[in-house]
């Protein structure tokens with residue numbers, strides 16, 4: 001990400017200004033001491049934990065159904081649990097978990113993900129992510145990024161609905177959007193100014209009590225007497241952020257542009273893109289929707305948020321389709337004929353290309369449109 005500095009801190013890192021009121025410096029960094037990081041200045045020692053215990057966590061159960069192209073109606077999963085306990089994983093592989101969160105209850109305590117980065121697309125509702133970096137407000141159309149290892153609490157509205165992905169690998173900005181100086185290039189679909197970072201103000205949560213450290217098959221539950229949201233200053237390159245999809249300027253062309261032009265974020269094991277309202281291709285004989293394609297080494301996941309999804313039959317807001325490697329896909333019968341002559345689209349959809357094959361979960365079976373695979377049959 002980009003350099004941000006706010007609040008109070010010593011002029012020189014790893015030093016102190018006031019021996020009687022020592023600030024506790026915490027390095028929050030990835031890839032040991034080599035990757036992106038921030039330095040945070042706490043009033044309390046962030047290491048102090050008053051008790052610790054372990055709690056088993058429900059693990060995902062694989063689906064027994066055959067692999068094929070899938071369509072899930074995710075909103076039919078309904079509201080359940082909290083942001084911590086209500087995650088509905090629909091598909092996963094060794095590096096990624098993908099699903100939805102539609103919480104019914106507030107968070108039981110704070111959370112920290114030990115094993116994964118989080119990115120969520122806010123389909124409905126709003127909230128505030130509270131962390132040692134400050135308060136970060138988010139709403140519809142935002143991507144909310146939570147780095148691995150961040151202690152956070154989220155206050156949210158009753159209608160919060162998030163399509164999310166957890167990734168074992170870093171979630172970052174595509175290298176081709178950056179110049180050699182690390183700045184977003186002219187011609188990139190978004191700009192540094194579009195990113196919102198947390199603000200150091202009165203924290204919207206006291207920062208003490210339980211922290212549920214998500215460790216895959218278990219939670220490590222810390223109990224803290226002192227606040228961890230006690231930071232008076234921080235600077236660096238690694239922090240949670242929100243960015244709205246409306247800030248992304250779609251790249252259009254004379255002929256059909258392939259999905260990589262819609263790329264928003266990437267990592268070692270995935271690409272995440274956003275399909276947004278845009279003008280279609282301007283060649284007089286262009287076919288404005290995608291051609292049939294055979295993604296021989298990716299599984300392609302799409303979450304449909306709003307708009308008219310003209311290349312897909314039976315798709316509604318909250319729908320998730322998965323087009324798996326090994327089976328050709330593309331427009332359904334009649335879609336190409338219907339698209340010719342159209343000038344624009346108003347769709348908003350999130351796409352994830354998973355580089356390792358995805359497995360489906362038992363939960364996904366409950367909201368599957370079982371006729372989807374045969375929707376290409378005339």
Ligand SMILES: [Fe+2]
Pocket residue numbers: 293300323329330
């Ligand atoms: Fe596709």
